[in-house]
Amino acid sequence: MAALRYLLALLSVAALLGADQSRYTRLLWSDEFNTPADTPPDPRYWSHLIGNGIGEIGLYGWGNFEMQYYTDAPSNAYSDGAGHMIIEARRLERAGFLDNGDVIDQLCPERPAGGPCRYSSARIHTQGKVAYRFGRIEARIKYPQGDGVWPAFWMLGNDASFDPQSSGYWPQCGEIDIAEYFSVHRHQMGHFLYYPQSPALGHGEEVKGSDFSLDFHTYALEWEPHEIRWYIDGVMTQRIERSKVKEWVFDKPFFLIFNIALHESPMMGDPKNTEFPKRMVIDYVRWYAP
Numbered sequence: 202m203a204a205l206r207y208l209l210a211l212l213s214v215a216a217l218l219g220a221d222q223s224r225y226t227r228l229l230w231s232d233e234f235n236t237p238a239d240t241p242p243d244p245r246y247w248s249h250l251i252g253n254g255i256g257e258i259g260l261y262g263w264g265n266f267e268m269q270y271y272t273d274a275p276s277n278a279y280s281d282g283a284g285h286m287i288i289e290a291r292r293l294e295r296a297g298f299l300d301n302g303d304v305i306d307q308l309c310p311e312r313p314a315g316g317p318c319r320y321s322s323a324r325i326h327t328q329g330k331v332a333y334r335f336g337r338i339e340a341r342i343k344y345p346q347g348d349g350v351w352p353a354f355w356m357l358g359n360d361a362s363f364d365p366q367s368s369g370y371w372p373q374c375g376e377i378d379i380a381e382y383f384s385v386h387r388h389q390m391g392h393f394l395y396y397p398q399s400p401a402l403g404h405g406e407e408v409k410g411s412d413f414s415l416d417f418h419t420y421a422l423e424w425e426p427h428e429i430r431w432y433i434d435g436v437m438t439q440r441i442e443r444s445k446v447k448e449w450v451f452d453k454p455f456f457l458i459f460n461i462a463l464h465e466s467p468m469m470g471d472p473k474n475t476e477f478p479k480r481m482v483i484d485y486v487r488w489y490a491p
């Protein structure tokens with residue numbers, strides 16, 4: 202009897218989850234990455250951030266002491282020809298020089314000081330091209346793992362700007378981290394919100410699961426006017442209600458970002474100990490409305 206009750210409880214939970222997810226059936230947009238091998242991200246949807254932040258926004262290492270130099274080279278973001286987009290972080294053969302011989306005219310953070318950039322990577326985003334308000338955003342991803350390797354699937358408000366005078370300057374634009382992987386901790390995936398005027402500039406947490414680098418998983422966000430929910434492989438892993446957010450900036454269109462950053466810290470490890478290249482493999486990304 203107890204077992205039957207348990208089974209019924211499980212079934213009703215499954216029914217609830219199923220009912221919740223089936224609300225999102227109308228596909229607004231997707232990229233399945235079915236392009237020939239070595240094709241760069243489709244420029245109809247994707248743009249690249251380039252550099253290390255100093256030249257672009259005056260923030261060394263994009264404000265996070267990130268150690269990678271972002272390029273739009275196909276060696277850092279390309280289709281594998283088998284239906285996946287690859288974001289590839291690479292250790293450069295010569296610090297300060299890209300693989301094609303181009304000189305990198307920026308310094309990258311390195312403890313205790315800066316030096317010529319030693320790594321290249323990519324950060325692709327859909328700002329101004331694919332941006333919606335609310336819905337279910339889902340991607341199937343296999344994450345890379347290693348000391349100092351920091352890949353993420355995340356979003357910013359479509360008004361995001363690097364101009365400090367702009368109303369879209371971070372964190373006023375808002376940030377939703379769907380799946381941010383501090384990969385040195387293999388079993389922890391970060392779900393965070395950032396917004397202004399909160400002592401901690403937002404909230405969220407890392408959830409524990411399997412070793413996320415071993416296989417593909419589906420990472421999804423259900424973003425509604427009254428709350429935001431995170432899912433891994435269809436199981437809800439976090440919920441944040443609007444009433445718990447000090448300044449809710451999540452009523453406007455947001456755009457998507459995939460990237461691999463590199464970072465050295467006691468918490469993240471040191472990419473010097475990591476064998477490169479490191480690849481983030483994205484099977485698809487889809488945006489649904491109810």
Ligand SMILES: [Ca+2]
Pocket residue numbers: 233234235283284285483484485
């Ligand atoms: Ca695919």
